[in-house]
Amino acid sequence: MSTSINAPYHHGNLRRALLEAALIILEREGEAGLGLRDLARAVGVSAAAPYRHFDGRAALLEALAVTGFQRFTAAMEAIPLANPPDLMAAMGKTYVLFALDNANLFRLMFSPQLKRTAAPACAWPPTRRSKPCAISAVATPRPAASPRSRPWARVHGLAVLLLDGQIAIRAGEDTEALIAEIVRTSLRLAPAILPV
Numbered sequence: 001m002s003t004s005i006n007a008p009y010h011h012g013n014l015r016r017a018l019l020e021a022a023l024i025i026l027e028r029e030g031e032a033g034l035g036l037r038d039l040a041r042a043v044g045v046s047a048a049a050p051y052r053h054f055d056g057r058a059a060l061l062e063a064l065a066v067t068g069f070q071r072f073t074a075a076m077e078a079i080p081l082a083n084p085p086d087l088m089a090a091m092g093k094t095y096v097l098f099a100l101d102n103a104n105l106f107r108l109m110f111s112p113q114l115k116r117t118a119a120p121a122c123a124w125p126p127t128r129r130s131k132p133c134a135i136s137a138v139a140t141p142r143p144a145a146s147p148r149s150r151p152w153a154r155v156h157g158l159a160v161l162l163l164d165g166q167i168a169i170r171a172g173e174d175t176e177a178l179i180a181e182i183v184r185t186s187l188r189l190a191p192a193i194l195p196v
Helices: 014-029 036-043 057-081 087-101 103-109 149-163 175-188
Strands: none
Touching: 014 036, 014 057, 014 103, 036 057, 057 087, 057 103, 087 103, 087 149, 087 175, 103 149, 149 175
């Protein structure tokens, strides 16, 4: 693991500093690059210091996933405030762009090895009565046949296909426009899910 993180820890909130450093390492090296001792060295603290905040590597990974869902939630909650003409399409596009911009974090957030309680309790897709943010389906899996699971499966599938290079983006192609068009088309095929 690389041990050079730009801002070594000197004082303040060690847990936050460890998480920020872990996010950098996660994006650079993937989940395999994360270890508490190496993380301590990267932040510039004793090897025992991270254990005051995380009882092991699994706890660190869960905390990173929660951080990911918090950031994801903030991005999703900002969308209705912008009053887009098509809320579902805007949320789907934001979902996919978040995945592409945070590839390793996104994969960790949906890793089967994590506890399903790591996700905030909010709903995707949103209803008019729910918080339009992260995915409650992660915390409480729904049957695949559930009408509310279909739009989520479409945008999540698109995100994973793009991350895995199964849908190639050509040089010079407008990635955001391509994603927006695929999401719009896909969600038009979905049943109406925003009850009054």
